[in-house]
Amino acid sequence: MRISSVTMFEQSVSSMNRQQSDFLKVSQQIASGRRVVNPSDDPQAASRAVGVDQARAVTQQHADSRVSARNALAQTESVLNSVSDAVTSAKTLMIQASSDTLSDADRQSVASELRGVYETLIGQANATDGNGRHLFGGYNDSTEPFVKKEGGVEYVGDSNNREQRIDASRLMKVSDNGQAIFQSVPSGAGHVATAGDGNNGNVTFKGPQIVDQEEVEPNEPYTISFGGDAASGYTYTVKDSSGTVAGPEGYEPDSEEPVRIEFDGLALELEGEPVDGDTIAVKPADQGNTDLFTTLENALGVLENPTENAADKAALRNTLSTSMRELDNSLDNVLTTRASVGARLNELDVVDSVGGNRMINYEQTLSDLVDLDYAEAIGEYSLRQVGLQASQKAFADMKGMSLFQFL
Known part of the structure; x- marks a missing residue:
């Protein structure tokens, strides 16, 4: 069989190209740190890696959502803490005003302090988060949920509670509407x-x-x-x-x-x-007055007016007695809501822990599928380098072989 010079050259070039391709592939793997650089490197692993990567991205989105939910709930808890302090302060003032030793002027002074508490509560009911959204307006959070009108304070927000998905199977309430907090009483309030x-x-x-x-x-x-x-x-x-x-x-x-x-x-x-x-x-x-603001307005109405006779004094004592009982119910309702917010914050910590473990599992699975074993890759790199150098040396030696040298 005759082997022509063209055949030898073609086979030598083909061998060098193959060795160079294998060498460059290993070089690319080392440079990227990935075993599967292209889907053709391992189609099955590449396909599974796409699914795992998508699941990891969804888990990360839920983690970001939990950060947002935690901020909203933490702000709500802080405002409710201030509301409970204000309600407690209002009741203390009413107990003080119930004393028969106070004159009309003294009660006017107490009423002035109570009105300050009243205005403070309206401000807290219209509190906003860091993005300018009102905490207690439900989904209608772009405008103030509580508006002062001639007949008193009216709730104009949404009756629903904002919800946010914090995990694939968990939709959490991240806000409570103001109607449920400031215009309701807890069940079994008596x-x-x-x-x-x-x-x-x-x-x-x-x-x-x-x-x-x-x-x-x-x-x-x-x-x-x-x-x-x-x-x-x-x-x-x-x-x-x-x-x-x-x-x-x-x-x-x-x-x-x-x-x-x-x-x-x-x-x-x-x-x-x-x-x-x-x-x-x-x-x-729950069949009587459940509005915290109406309770304070009723108390202010009797405190700011002088008592001229026994009937006026009886009306004062009865109104304050009723108002204090209603304040107790309102405070219980605020504390119940605050406890619910705290429970949701605790749940976020638990879901965060589960989500963190899930992310670790996804990272490990993804690493097993596409990441590079550097020790093995460096050995392969050295082997491919020797192979490339050998093919180049063989071609250099072979190209000088000719029968004309012996003529």
């Missing part, structure tokens, strides 16, 4: 007593208290109506929403001890003398 607007007597009340939980009708409102006079004797009638619960009974005011009346597991202590037609309403907390 009953609240309120004196009738048209009362002319000086009866004041304390309570109600629960004396028998099993007899209490949780959703039942009551109306206590007074009749008679000092000469013929006073009476009272307790009615629920469907009719009379307790018929007329004698009511004998005592200047030293309050009169205690009981009905359906509840008890109310009364002092003073009523006027025929006076009433006291006893309602479940």
Whole structure:
């Protein structure tokens, strides 16, 4: 068989090109730190790596979302802490104003402080986050959720709560709407007593208290109506929403001890003398006033007006008593919401830990699929370099071979 010079040259060039290609491939792997530089290097590993990389990117997005959610919840928790302090301060002022030793001027001074607390609470209810979004406006967070109008403070925000996906299977509430915080009471808040607007007597009340939980009708409102006079004797009638619960009974005011009346597991202590037609309403907390701002407005209304007679003083004491009970319910509601925010912050820490472990697993899997074993690659690099040099040396030696040298 004859081997021509062209054949030898072509085979030698082909061998050098192959050796050079293998050498450059290893060089590229070392430079990039990846075993799979092109999908053709390992199609199966490249395909799996794409899926793992996409899952890692989604996990990272959820991690970024948790950062945003944590910031919003931390700001909410901080504002709610300030709100609870303000409500506590308002109740302290009302207790101070309830003292019979204060004059009208003293109560005006207390009212001035209370109005400052009232304005502070409105500002906190309209608080914003670092991006200018209102915390308690629901999805309508571009405008102030609470607006002062002639009839009081009105909520104009959204009734929904903003939610954010913090993990593939977890959609978390990252804000609570202001209506649920400032205009609601917690479940099981009990009953609240309120004196009738048209009362002319000086009866004041304390309570109600629960004396028998099993007899209490949780959703039942009551109306206590007074009749008679000092000469013929006073009476009272307790009615629920469907009719009379307790018929007329004698009511004998005592200047030293309050009169205690009981009905359906509840008890109310009364002092003073009523006027025929006076009433006291006893309602479940969620059926009465649940608005924190209305509570403060009612208290300010009686504190800023002078007390001219016994009926005015009774109205003052009754309004403050009702307002303090409503403040207790509002504070419980704020604290319940704050506890919920704290629980969500704790959950974020747990989900962060799980997400961090998941990211480590993805990184390890991706490394196993496409990353380079440098020790093996350097050995391969040296071997390919020797092969390339050998093919070049062989070609250099072979190209000088010719029969004409022997003629």
